[in-house]
Amino acid sequence: MSDSSGGASFTASHVLEYDYRRSVGPVLGRFFTALREKRLVGIRAADGRVLVPPAEADPNTGAALDEFVDVGPGGSVASWAWVHQPRPVHPLDRPFAYALVRLDGADTGLLHLVDAGEEARMSTGMRVTPRWRAERSGAIGDIECFVPEDAK
Amino acid sequence: MSAETEPVKAIVTPTRLEYEFTAAGTHADFLARIAEGKLLGSRCSECGMVYVPARGSCPRCGVAIEERCDVSDKGTVTTYCVVRVPSENIDLKLPYVCAHILLDGANIPFFALIQECEAEDVRIGMRVEAVWAPKEEWGATFENIRYFRPSGEKDVPVEQLGDWV
Amino acid sequence: MRNVGIISFAQSRYVRHEAKRSEVEMLLPVVTEAVQASGIPKREIGFTCSGSSDYIAGQAFAFVGAVDALGAWPPIAESHVEADGAWALYEAWVKIQCGQADSALAFAFGRASMGSIADTLRMQLDPYTLQPLGIDSVSMAALQARALLDSGKASERDMAEVAVRSRRDAKDNPDAQLKGDFEVDKILAEPTLVSPLRRHDCPPISDGAAAVVIASEEKIRELGVPAVWIRGIDDRIEPHQPGVRDLTLSPSTKLAAERAGGDVASLDVAELHAPFTSQELILREALGLGDGVRVNPSGGALASNPIMAAGLARIGEACRQIWSGRARRALAHATQGHCLQHNMVCLLEGE
Numbered sequence: 001m002s003d004s005s006g007g008a009s010f011t012a013s014h015v016l017e018y019d020y021r022r023s024v025g026p027v028l029g030r031f032f033t034a035l036r037e038k039r040l041v042g043i044r045a046a047d048g049r050v051l052v053p054p055a056e057a058d059p060n061t062g063a064a065l066d067e068f069v070d071v072g073p074g075g076s077v078a079s080w081a082w083v084h085q086p087r088p089v090h091p092l093d094r095p096f097a098y099a100l101v102r103l104d105g106a107d108t109g110l111l112h113l114v115d116a117g118e119e120a121r122m123s124t125g126m127r128v129t130p131r132w133r134a135e136r137s138g139a140i141g142d143i144e145c146f147v148p149e150d151a152k
Numbered sequence: 153m154s155a156e157t158e159p160v161k162a163i164v165t166p167t168r169l170e171y172e173f174t175a176a177g178t179h180a181d182f183l184a185r186i187a188e189g190k191l192l193g194s195r196c197s198e199c200g201m202v203y204v205p206a207r208g209s210c211p212r213c214g215v216a217i218e219e220r221c222d223v224s225d226k227g228t229v230t231t232y233c234v235v236r237v238p239s240e241n242i243d244l245k246l247p248y249v250c251a252h253i254l255l256d257g258a259n260i261p262f263f264a265l266i267q268e269c270e271a272e273d274v275r276i277g278m279r280v281e282a283v284w285a286p287k288e289e290w291g292a293t294f295e296n297i298r299y300f301r302p303s304g305e306k307d308v309p310v311e312q313l314g315d316w317v
Numbered sequence: 318m319r320n321v322g323i324i325s326f327a328q329s330r331y332v333r334h335e336a337k338r339s340e341v342e343m344l345l346p347v348v349t350e351a352v353q354a355s356g357i358p359k360r361e362i363g364f365t366c367s368g369s370s371d372y373i374a375g376q377a378f379a380f381v382g383a384v385d386a387l388g389a390w391p392p393i394a395e396s397h398v399e400a401d402g403a404w405a406l407y408e409a410w411v412k413i414q415c416g417q418a419d420s421a422l423a424f425a426f427g428r429a430s431m432g433s434i435a436d437t438l439r440m441q442l443d444p445y446t447l448q449p450l451g452i453d454s455v456s457m458a459a460l461q462a463r464a465l466l467d468s469g470k471a472s473e474r475d476m477a478e479v480a481v482r483s484r485r486d487a488k489d490n491p492d493a494q495l496k497g498d499f500e501v502d503k504i505l506a507e508p509t510l511v512s513p514l515r516r517h518d519c520p521p522i523s524d525g526a527a528a529v530v531i532a533s534e535e536k537i538r539e540l541g542v543p544a545v546w547i548r549g550i551d552d553r554i555e556p557h558q559p560g561v562r563d564l565t566l567s568p569s570t571k572l573a574a575e576r577a578g579g580d581v582a583s584l585d586v587a588e589l590h591a592p593f594t595s596q597e598l599i600l601r602e603a604l605g606l607g608d609g610v611r612v613n614p615s616g617g618a619l620a621s622n623p624i625m626a627a628g629l630a631r632i633g634e635a636c637r638q639i640w641s642g643r644a645r646r647a648l649a650h651a652t653q654g655h656c657l658q659h660n661m662v663c664l665l666e667g668e
Contacts, residue, residue, distance in 0.1 A: 008180040009336050010292050014171040016375050020444070023162045028445055032160040051561065053446045059556040079467065079564065081459030082512040089168075089436050090451045098456045100560045109560030111447055111460075119512060124467050138160030140446050165444045171375040171432040176335070177342040207385065208342040214359060214388020216345055 027056045030068055036138040040072035040130075042106045049107035053140075074129040074149055075103035075110075082119040092145065097122050101146055113145035121148060178208040181220065183292035189284065193223040193258050204258040224256035225282035225297070228308045230316045231261075234271045247271045253280055253300055254316050261316060268301035276317060279305035320534035321413050322544025323665070325354035326633030329525030331494040331621035334430040340374065344426045344526040345386040351528035352422060356540045359388060362530070363418025365395045366409045368402035368425040369625045372437050383426060394418065401425060402527055402629030403590075403651030403661050409531055410550060419536040425626035426526035434522055434624060441654055443557055455519060457655040459511040461564040462595035466513055468565045470602065473513060476594040477504040480517040480619060483594075487616025490634075494621040495521040520592035520622035527626040529633055545636040545647075545665050549577030552661035557654070564656050567603035573662040574604055574648070584610045585644035588631035590651045592618040599657060600650060610648075614638060628652065632663055639667040 024032055027043065031054050034041045043054030044067040052071055057064060080099040086092055097116060100109030115131070116122050127149035136142035175183055178194060182205040185192035193202045194217040196210035204223045209216055232251035249271050252261035266274055268283070281303040290296045310317060327350035335343050352359050365387060371379045380397050387393060394417075398404045402425025409421035429437075435453035442448045442457075465471050478501055487496035504517045537544045553569035553576070555562055574581070587610050591597035597612065597619075606612065613619075615634035618627045628651025635647035645667050653659040 008184045010175040010180055010183050012173050012175070014173050014375055016169045016171065017167065019164050019166045021162050021164050022444060024160060024445065029160050032163065036160065051558075053558065055558070055561075059561055078560070079460045079464040081456045081463060081514075082509070083456060084509065084511065087433075087436075089433075089439075089453070098450070098452050098460060100460060102560075108558065111450060111452065111559060113450065124463070137163075139163045140449050163445065165449060167440070167448075169372065169375065169432060169437055169440070173375070173431055174334070174336055174428075175339075177338040179339050208339060209345045209385050210388065211385045212388060212390035214345075214349075214386060216342075 025056065027054050027065070030054065032138040035140070035142040036136045038132050038136070039070065040103055041068045042071045042103070043068055050105060051108050052103055052106040052110045069105060071105040072103035072130070074127060075101045075106070077114065077122070077124055077126050077128055078102045078109045079124060080114065080122050082122060091141075095119070096145065099128070099146065101128055112140075112143060115145040115147050178206045178217075182206045185222070186294065186296050187290055187292040189287065189290065189296070190222045191225055191255065193221050195219040195221055201259040202257060203260055204255055204262055221257065223258045225284075226303055227253040227255035227258070227262065227280060228313065229266070229274060229276055229278040229280060230254050230313055231276060232266065232274050234274070249274045251280075251300070254313070264297065265299040266301065267299040273302070275307070277307040277310050277313065279303045279307065319414055319416075320546060321410055321531055322534065322537050322546045323529055323531050323632070323636050324356070324537060324540070324542050324544050325351045325530045326528070326636050327351040327354065328492050328527040328626070328630055328633060329623070330492050331523040331525040331623055333494065333522060333524070335428050335524035340426055340428060341382055341385045343428070343524065344383055344424065347426075347526040348386050348422065348424055348528050351424070351530050355420070355530035355532070356542050357420050357530065357532070357536075362420050362422050363394065364409055364412045364421040365393055366405040366421065366423050367397045368400050368405035368423070368629065369397070369427055370399055372440050373427045373429055373432065373434070373624060375432055400625070401651050401653055402626050403632060403663070404552070404628075404653070406529055406531065406629060406632060407550060407552065407661065410547060413531065413533050420530065420532040422528060422530050423629065424526060424528035425623075425629045427623055427625045428524040429522050429624045430524050438624075438655070454655060455511050455514060457559065458519075458593040458595065459514045460559065461599070461656040462513050462518065462593065464564040465595050465599060470565060471595070471598045473505060474501060475598055476518050477501045477515075479594040479597045480504060483613055483616050483619040486614050487620035490615050490620065492621065493616040494523050496616060496620055514593065514595070518594040520618050521620070523621045523623040525621070525623040525626060527623070527630045527633055529629060543640060543668060545639045545667055547663060548666050549579065549664040550661070551576035552659065554654070554659040557658065559656055562656070565599060567599050567657050567660060570600055570603040570650065570657065570660040570662065573660050577662045577664050579604075579648065579662065579664055581605050581610070581648070582607075584646050584648050586611045586614060586635060586638045586647040588613055588615060588617065588635040588647065588649045590618055590628045590631045592622050592627070594619065596652075596657055604648065611644075614643070628661065632665070635665050639665060
């Protein structure tokens with residue numbers, strides 16, 4: 001059955017593209033509003049840990065959370081992955097790291113980028129600080145990326 | 153930064169995914185044949201149904217279909233829809249009519265646009281024929297057929313359309 | 318609890334790019350083979366469930382097209398999960414437990430080669446804080462691998478050994494895609510792709526389908542076919558944000574195994590759904606697998622990684638070990654989400 005086509009095949013490019021406008025609610029709303037003001041906030045969980053990004057509900061108990069805590073702006077890299085060959089989908093067009101950044105005052109890692117220049121500059125535990133965008137809209141991208149603290 | 157002090161209520165999240173679709177098997181056979189100005193169907197050896205566009209398996213029997221056959225580009229309207237609502241990507245004068253057309257030789261209707269008549273003239277049982285693009289514009293695409301128009305033949309009585317209405 | 322057994326399994330010869338057949342044409346022979354091997358006439362299968370992802374096909378409701386491979390006339394009882402076929406199997410198992418069916422077909426399929434699968438999988442991530450960063454599935458897995466290396470629990474050499482063993486064992490599997498003899502030192506000399514992951518630490522891109530038929534004990538006795546009994550099946554999920562989890566552990570896998578009634582000491586084989594070498598090491602530790610358990614004799618997801626079918630294929634490959642007499646008790650594992658967020662464990666036993 002399958003070979004009766006004589007091997008003909010056709011290819012066509014297809015782009016699936018859409019924007020969604022998503023309401024953020026009060027917890028993420030507070031996080032994004034702070035980002036627009038160049039501030040970072042986390043939320044206190046039932047066991048006292050400070051979660052960043054803030055969660056609407058406690059990951060262990062499911063209880064609603066509402067105690068916001070200022071965190072950062074600097075932090076340390078808890079884990080990282082060096083992207084040698086960025087593709088158009090990546091936010092930077094030069095090699096960079098994705099990293100989990102444990103901001104000062106937070107107990108969990110915030111996923112973001114680190115623009116360290118070269119892989120040798122990256123290490124678990126290194127200190128990083130945010131590079132803010134000049135134009136901010138209240139979104140995770142208001143931080144363009146993190147950079148090594150001593151590079152600033 | 154704007155002077156806005158309103159808390160953030162929403163964010164816009166763009167999504168973009170790129171694909172390179174490969175039309176293979178009977179999909180490719182259909183496209184290769186329409187490039188030659190013909191509509192390819194496939195006939196199930198178990199139940200005898202002819203499907204158009206050709207498909208590699210019979211949805212009723214769940215078996216592979218080997219036999220191919222051309223079906224006519226003339227057919228009968230089995231149902232239709234008059235569209236009065238504008239749509240972003242559709243550049244047609246309103247109202248327009250799209251229809252299920254049972255092509256001669258096929259057992260399932262083919263979905264297509266009807267033009268060259270008033271919307272209120274379209275009816276179940278109406279005979280229609282394909283209007284093709286100029287031959288020099290043909291490619292491996294449904295777009296070779298611009299639309300269907302009334303053929304002028306006598307209507308097929310609704311009772312004769314049986315299960316397809 | 319009704320005893321439910323797996324009575325047949327079929328899968329594609331996985332390939333990098335299925336260029337000659339549509340999804341339905343690729344799926345039809347696999348479903349046909351599984352149903353014929355079960356001994357149950359197609360029209361008597363009580364329930365059908367599929368696992369697939371519309372994002373892989375790039376079309377909304379793409380999964381509906383697969384019904385063409387089923388011969389759904391007269392109408393059949395059918396369901397779909399936007400998930401790996403292992404979860405389709407789970408739904409089918411629940412259907413039999415509820416007494417709503419005595420037999421079921423669970424299948425999965427996908428042509429991941431048509432898109433950029435590492436980017437498509439980003440759609441599984443939180444759209445507010447994670448997706449906008451453009452992170453792909455390989456980079457996510459690399460974050461987990463780095464955490465594992467930093468913890469001292471495993472080395473890059475350990476990861477390379479998983480890669481070498483998997484592709485070597487795949488040589489004995491006619492359906493496996495990526496197979497051959499590689500050398501640990503040569504792999505370690507290669508540059509990293511997204512560090513610390515090298516090309517060999519990552520799965521291939523695979524197109525293909527897998528299908529399994531299950532039935533109740535009464536039905537199986539009636540058929541008189543050799544069954545692989547599902548002694549336990551359970552799945553658990555962890556929080557979504559990677560920064561909240563200890564990525565070097567898999568507590569959901571451990572808990573799922575316990576809840577499934579796992580007695581790891583008596584296992585002969587474990588088929589673990591670990592598309593990345595680092596993940597196999599994490600899963601082995603979570604399950605407490607000793608050296609006496611053969612891991613992924615099929616080659617695992619490092620040999621063939623048909624997205625949406627790879628988990629179901631682990632269950633099927635474990636069954637093949639039992640049917641061929643190479644094992645009596647096996648554990649099959651399936652995962653979803655990034656960095657082993659969601660895990661299912663299935664405990665299997667021969668007659």
